Amino acid sequence: MSDFAIRNLADGEQRSAFALLYQALHRGALTDEHWGRRSPGFLADRRYGAFAEDELIGTAGSFGTELAVPGGALLPTGAVDGVGVRADHTRRGVLSALMGEQLRDLVRRGEVLACLHASETAIYGRFGYGVASLDQRVRITRRAARLHQDAPAGGRVRLLAPEAAVELIPALYRRIAPSRPGMLSRPEVWWPMRFERFRGHDGGHIAAVHTGADGDDGFVVYQVNERHGAQPHTADLTVHDLHAAGPEALAGLWRFLLGMDLVDELHAYRPVDEPVAAMLTDLRAWQVTGVEDESWLRILDVPAALAARTYQRAEPVVLEVSDALLPENSGRYRITADGAERLGDDTEAEVRLGVDVLAMIYLGAWAPSALAATGRLQARTPEAARRADELFGTPVKPWCGTGF
Ligand SMILES: CC(C)(COP(=O)(O)OP(=O)(O)OC[C@H]1O[C@@H](n2cnc3c(N)ncnc32)[C@H](O)[C@@H]1OP(=O)(O)O)[C@@H](O)C(=O)NCCC(=O)NCCS
Incomplete structure (x- = not known):
């Protein structure tokens, strides 16, 4: 008791x-x-x-x-x-x-x-959450980071006053996101958390919008902090929120940030497959200082979640999912290129996994065969794990990109 x-x-x-x-x-x-x-x-x-x-x-x-x-x-x-x-x-x-x-x-x-988003990684697995997206922590040496001549030119970038940012950015986010698996719609209750930072609590966030051929198509929220006592005068720029509708807007926003006078280093958390390093003349200017768990996902309704996503072309595989806290999810599911269906217990399972591990493969962050090699899931044959790899694979890596 x-x-x-x-x-x-x-x-x-x-x-x-x-x-x-x-x-x-x-x-x-x-x-x-x-x-x-x-x-x-x-x-x-x-x-x-x-x-x-x-x-x-x-x-x-x-x-x-x-x-x-x-x-x-x-x-x-x-x-x-x-x-x-x-x-x-x-x-x-x-x-x-x-x-x-x-x-x-x-x-x-x-x-x-x-x-x-977990403060410590040892806590949430026991409740059925699994790491469903990763992000890379990057440090960019600004003076070495030049965009390659073949990089998209991008459009114009303009700074916004805080009052204009509060008006413009939520609508712009709604229009250009979610563009990757794992991204969230941002409801009205979320925005006050972002906007309080324009009002100085964490030291003055600044917003800028990118305009391309078809109008506004990207934005960045960043902060610049002087390095106290440094001679000559230098500063660090932290990117808090950056979303772009396509490669032009992405290159345009980074061109703007990399051109910021007096800034020595830039710091950001970005999707693991964001192609900005390949846009630079010197790849080493983009230093990945860590790859970390970003979003932890808990699948509450396994049949609905499996039915809602699409799968890549491959031969079917039968999963057996176990969920101790929400046992109605436990069972067998056939995954095919055309969708997912629940099966009776008489069909033989090929891949056995907990609901936390299902969350790890669900958005495409992890390959089932790699998890089989670590013991996190059990595959009857290596070939069954490879079929699961193909079906669950995604063309882009998942990323949330919304702090909360
Ligand atoms: C993290 C926190 C919420 C855990 O609360 P708690 O009431 O102590 O957790 P419980 O007693 O229910 O613990 C449940 C299990 O998680 C484990 N656990 C809890 N916190 C843990 C931690 N920080 N690291 C490792 N294991 C942890 C417990 O040992 C226990 O394990 P068991 O099931 O094997 O016995 C609490 O310590 C806290 O508020 N920490 C500071 C703020 C914070 O980190 N918040 C989380 C933000 S995402």
Whole structure:
């Protein structure tokens, strides 16, 4: 019997939940000013609290969105955010209780997927989440980074005042994204998190828009920080958000960033297959300093998720999926180039995997045969794993690109 209870937050309890998160993430005390900026996006709806004798000791929430899957369908998704347990109540099952309650709630809401970005990688696998997209952390030495003469010329880039950015960027994102598996629609509740940073909390984010032959087709949000005490004067530029409708806009935005006076280095998290390094005359100016887990995906409704994505041409394969927390997902599924169907238990399975590992292959981040080699899934024959590789493969790598 646990000494805490889980319930939905009531209206009026949001601020204490946000303050708890702040403390759990070691961000210090929450000020009125900061809460004023964050409160519009921090709703009680979809947010749980764990209470011990009426005192809030943990919280977890989500916002409703859609996630793009291979083939372009957008699936109803709960984006899980604001997870924290008070430091004097950790390792007593509070998170596990919050996660269990939340999974059941997301299923009741008809959401097919849940996704999150993890503070630490050891936490979420046990709840059926798997790493479904990776990103590369890059450092670019600006003075060495020249775009090759064959790189697309790109169009014009203009800086936006914060008020104009708030108006323009959400509509532009809606028009040009999601362009990769794993990308999210950004609901209204998401934008206040982005825009509070234009207002100086994290030190002045700047927005710029790219205009190509058919109008606005890309944007970047970035920040420049001087290197204190450095002589001569130098600065670092951090790219926070960059989306482009195509290669012209992508090259145009990077040309703009790489031309920024007084900047020494640029830093960004980008899709692992973004082709910018190949646009440079000196490939070594684009230094990959890490490849990391980006989105963790939880497939809540396996039949719906498997039916919603497209597959590459290959011979069929039969999967056996196991899901201890949502057992209605456990079962056998035939995957063909034309789709997926659920089978009875009398069909022999060729590839056995947990729902967390299904999430790893679902958007195309990992090849099933590579996971078979690590023991994360079991394939009856190497040839069955190769068929699964072909069916689940995607022309571009998945990427989320939306922080939350
Ligand atoms: C991470 C955090 C939410 C875990 O909450 P908790 O209530 O201690 O978790 P639980 O007691 O339910 O633990 C569930 C399991 O996860 C493990 N676990 C929890 N946090 C872990 C961590 N940081 N690293 C490794 N394992 C962890 C526990 O050991 C336990 O394992 P078991 O099932 O084998 O017994 C909490 O420590 C916290 O708030 N940390 C700071 C803020 C943070 O990181 N938030 C997450 C943002 S994504």
